[in-house]
Amino acid sequence: MSRVLVLDKEQTRGGLDPGRVLDAVAAALVALSRGEVSAPPRIAAVAPAGLLGAMPAYVPGLGLAAKLVSVFATPGASGRSSHRGLVALFDHTDGRPLALLDAEPITAVRTAASATLSLRALAPDARRVAVIGTGVQASAQVALLAALHPALPVTVGARDGGRARALAATHPDASAASIEQAVRGANAVFCCTGATTPVFPRGWLGEGAHVSSVGGSHGHELDRDVIIDGTLFAEWPGAAAAAPPAGAYELQDVDPQRVTLLGAVLDGRHPGRVDRGGLTVFKSTGHGALDVAAASVVHAWARDQGVGTAVDL
Template identity: 30%
Template sequence: MIQEIWLRFLNGADIDALNLGAADVIGAVEDVVAAHGRGETVFEPRTHLVPNNGGTGHFNVLRGHVDSLGERGLSGVKVVGDFVPNYQQGLPSELALMTVFDPTNGVPLAIMDATLITEVRTGAMTAVGAKYLARKDSKVLGHVGARGTAFANVTMLDSLFPLEEIRVTSRRPESREAFAARLREVTDTPVRAVATADEVFDGADILVEASRLERPEPLLRTAAVKPGAFVVPYGTISAVELDLLDVMDKVVVDDWRESRSGRFGSLRAHVDTGRLSEDSLYAQIGEVVSGQKPGRERDEERILFWHRGLSILDVALAHLILTRAEAADVGTMLRYR
């Protein structure tokens, strides 16, 4: 006798209909980051699949488990493509699919479009880091990058700080102007699109480098980091100078094991050359959020937060989405067996 197993399929439109708010997303991410700091999560560093496609992009495979989600915890796997030229086809550069499982018996519970998850969880992680590591009175946000996670980065930071100016740029003028226009539709904070990264970062309190480079190029220069600044470089390809860490009072990562893994990441050269090591690292963000280590202690501290994207964030947001979808009976039930 075959026991029937059904799972819920949630497409992008289903997830959009749930109307998740920024506060909901930031809260879910903050909770799971604290759980990570307490040792209540399991995850493996991401792996990469690089097809023979002429260098147009690659896939990231992320796997994670969180003890505290639901009655029995939740496990999940996300596969996300990273294809920078996708804009030429009218597609997001990152398209993702997530599957979540019952960790006690391996039964698949849901399959969902994880493109939104990928966008908002990165912005939420930037926001959580800023909540604990940036100056509370930060006034100027400088952001390089206009696609993918950029909108969530800026809007979530804007929701947490008394910003007086947002500066944005990207490689293509039409992209940065469209991004600025989109931001002006949702915020009263003045938004200015500028031509260069130097203009974006000049005198900024919060500096976010989220570029989509094809080869290393120093967009975020060490000299731009003033006392009291909070710096978030997380582009796939490095856009910072090698001496950036020399001026930092504290360097925080999402997970040190994740920071050491893979071929990509904005501080890959710093890890590979020993400029960033377990000894020079101040903390993992979970240690700060869970209260084991203090975050910002002085206004003049320069603090850098490097987050590569933990799978447990995807699992936490998948749980939030699935819980809301079940309550609203949203999605399509599919027979698995």
């Protein structure tokens, strides 16, 4: 029998310190790029209205964990979806279960962290960014930018102006606009939607733009010409080499040799952006290694602060 620490949603969210999560996710991305992570491609059981994915991973120095997450479209709300589930953290030396955490805040924050790292690595001189979407992932992205880059102006672009204004109000220097206005005025664009068709055309992007796409769990979030024109980056090789739901819809007919791993840029083995006027694209599929990273941060915080309920399993 093991004593397992159980944290609810608010407790899990409370342990996701932005700086510590960013550092842990960076370490996981570097480990992925070096081939040091043990993780099978994500699998999923598909139900009529969504899917249930399984994502186990071991990351040296961070830990061993598995996530079960459901991704279901929001009824009556095109372009929005919910991600719910659990992250189970295990002792990597003897296999004991250590903690059960809420997957929703972990998924949102670790995904926002990887997108923010792509901004830092590929568009460090960006003067204005756009966040496209108003759901859970867009909210997490705006919150992380507010915590880590509060002086960087943000435009929230969405079809629903009221929701865009409400999200913009959570950031110290943000405004709301249409999707077109947000994209055309930005040096970097964060796509955080549940869209199944491209959110905007290539022509809306300015010279030297950077695009981070973390949505598209059910289809293409990015325009085909964005993929054709862009220098491509991803978390892991399977983003292009594996079929959905493990790989990205947008990268299925892309030569994997075109895709550079973001971790290789973060640790200096790849220069990242080589053409200041070119388009860079980070296409995120999510990866279990990032869940391990965020879960390790939450677990360490919970133990230090005495947070959570210990149960016998």
